[in-house]
Structures are given as structure tokens and as C-alpha cells.
Amino acid sequence: MKQIKGKKVFLILFCCKSNDYSFMKKLLYTLGLMLFACPLVAQQHYLIAAELTGFKDQTKFYLKDLTANADIDSAILVDGKFEMKGKIANVKSLWICTRTAGRFYYANLLIGPEKISVKGDLNDFPRHLSIRGSKNQDAYNTLNDQTKSLWQKRDSIVAIVMPYIVGTKKDSTNAIVKELGNKMTKIDSVIDQITISFIKTNLNSYAAVQELYWKRNKYSREEFEKIFNAVQPQFKQSIFGKRIINYLKVGEAIKKGDQFYNFIAADIKGKKYQLADYKGKYVLLDFTETYCGPCILAVADLKRLAAKYQAQLQIVTFYAEVNKKTMEEGLKRDQPTWPSIWDGKGTDSEITLKYGVTGYPSFILIDPQGKVVAKFSGYGKDDNGKGSLENQVDKILAQTK
Secondary structure (H helix, E strand, C coil), X not given: CEEECCEEECCCCCCCCHHHHHHHHHHHHHHHHHHHHHHHHHCCEEEEEEEEECCCCCCEEEEEECCCCEEEEEEECECCEEEEEEECCCCEEEEEEEEECCEEEEEEEEECCCEEEEEEEHHHCCCCCEEECCHHHHHHHHHHHHHHHHHHHHHHHHHHHHHHHXXXXXXXXXXXXXXXXXXXXXXXXXXXXXXXXXXXXXXXXXXXXXXXXXXXXXXXXXXXXXXXXXXXXXXXXXXXXXXXXXHHHHCCCCCCCCECCCCEEECCCCCEEEHHHHCCCEEEEEEECCCCHHHHHHHHHHHHHHHHCCCCEEEEEEECCCCHHHHHHHHHHHCCCCCEEECCCHHHCHHHHHCCCCCCCEEEEECCCCEEEEEEECCCECCCCCEHHHXXXXXXXXXXX
């Protein structure tokens, strides 16, 4: 047995006759598999080495798969460090996250089977951490470095606006929220411009294909298809590329004035519902996510509308979740009395794509003839504390009572 570059290698000496050639081939093939198997297995693993300050020892961190909306790993912080190791076959969008002292901290990762380092302080979350070691993350870092100051400004505006939206502050609500909303819109516009430029410059990267999907509504259909056609096959076949393929397959999104798109989906117990069954009544489609703050706030409006327009209106909530347990948690918390359904495909569902859902909550109001009469998203409250959803529906349905 010899030591070569720190590895143990067995040298096998043998003699054979000419008619042992077949045996030699099998043996050499087997040895080849043994020699090459370890590197291939290693290539299917990730290793995340973190060094973080500002958090208490024993803080538990999670690695969340955003596509599956599930925690796939966890680790305890000890002396400011932790490691996570596990299998990963493809490049994925992940979060390193924790909840401590009543606050949620997260950071985006775009990694495959790679070894990466994460360094920084509690105050560096979510966009100012140093994340190195992944060529896929490096591409994402390029975009992050260009936009993080803008996101920081946007986050500070959201922090000011939220107390007015949830109703804990009511003085001059409309004027304040409108002014701050205009500032946020300008910031969003600049972020969009930077991102679109990044996509063009870095098209053949996982980061660019992911962003292309999220910015799909910023392009005409023709322009979007042209850009995606230029993407190399390996990126088209990624998780992010397949989302785009699914989006293109679905076709144009339903607009106000269009006939509704019929679909079948099931509740948590497996009972199937078809949207066409409710034709003849107004139908309010509520697209939601379990842990979306504005979605949770909108539930009170939904309950009031269900009671107020019992004879005219059918509410149907569609959960954009891939994780059944997550949906169950939402149902247990909100206790809806109307059909709450899903298809297990999350935000990439053909149903959400066909209805043009890009944020949560989103609402689609369909009249008794099956025509879409209103589309609106988000949630807030007016100066009198009345919810924006109830206000929108009242404008259309109050006259039908």
C-alpha cells in the first residue's frame, strides 16, 4: 500500500495468461469505477461554512429550499460558526435563515454541489453578507452588489408603511402611504432597469435565467421568447428554465374582460373542486401564501364578504404552496369556511400563471356569466380602518344585493 498525495492506494500485482484478458477488462473496469466513484459522489454535495457575529451561541439556523418551501438542513451556531453538509444535484435558490429575538433573518444563496463560505454580522442580513466559493453565487452577487443599496432604501420605506397598512397608525393614512408608495415605485423602476441589464449581460447563468422568470412581465411575449431562445440548453433545463418553459406553455394570462379560465384542484383532504361549478354566482378567487403578511390580514375581509354576500358570492382560496404541511398550518390558523384548494405546484402552478399572479395576495373577481370583472393585488386599510379588499368588492357587489 502506498501513500500518494495524502490518499491511500492499493497496488495490485498479478500475472495472467492471454485467455484471462476478459477477466482483466472486468477488473480494470471495476477498479476504474472505484477510483472515480468518490469524486462523482463528492460532486453531489454542498458544504456551507458560516462565520457570523451578533448572534447568540446556540442560535439555530435553517437551510430552506425556496422551490419546495421546506427546510432541508439545520445547524447550531457554536462560537460564531456552523457547518451544513448535504446532497444537492442541481443549482437551487436557497435561504440561510433564523428567527431570533422576535426577528427573522435570511440571506439568499444560489448554489449547487459546491463548497461555500458565509461571513458577516447580524446587521449584514439579508444583502451585505460575504458569500464566496460558488460561481453561481458569484453571478448573483454581481446583481446584488448593484441593487443592495436600493433594496435597503425600499426596506426602510416598507418598515414605515407597514404600521399604516395593518392599522396600528391611522392619521393621514392615504396621504402618507401614497407618498411613500410613489417613492417605492421609483426605486422598483430602477431595480428593474438594473436587473434587465444584468439579464442581458449574463444571460447564460442560473442567476440571469432565474431573474428572467421573475421579470417576465417586463417584456412583451415576443421579446421574452426571443431572449429565452438564446439561453444555452443546460440553463433551459434548470429549475429556473423549466419554470419559463411552463410559463410559455400556459400562454397569455387572463385579463380583465376575458372569460374565466376553468381548472380543477383539490382541498387538503383530496376532494376536488371545479371553478366552472360556481358559474351563475360571483366568484372571488383569492390567491394566497400561508406566511404572507398581507394575505393573513386579508382573511378578516374575506370572512366579512362571505357573510355579507352569502347569496351572491362564492369565495375560493387557492394556496400557492408546494408543501402540504405549510398549507395545513394556514388552514388551522385562518379557519376559512369556503373551499381552500391547491395543486402542490406553488407559485409555478399553471393556474397562478394563467391568472397572471405575480404577488400575494391577488384577487380575481368573476361575474355570474364567467367574465373577469376585476383584478387587484395587495392589501391595506383606509382612514376608517376598512380593508382594501372589502372596498373593492363592495364597489361591484353592493348594487346586486
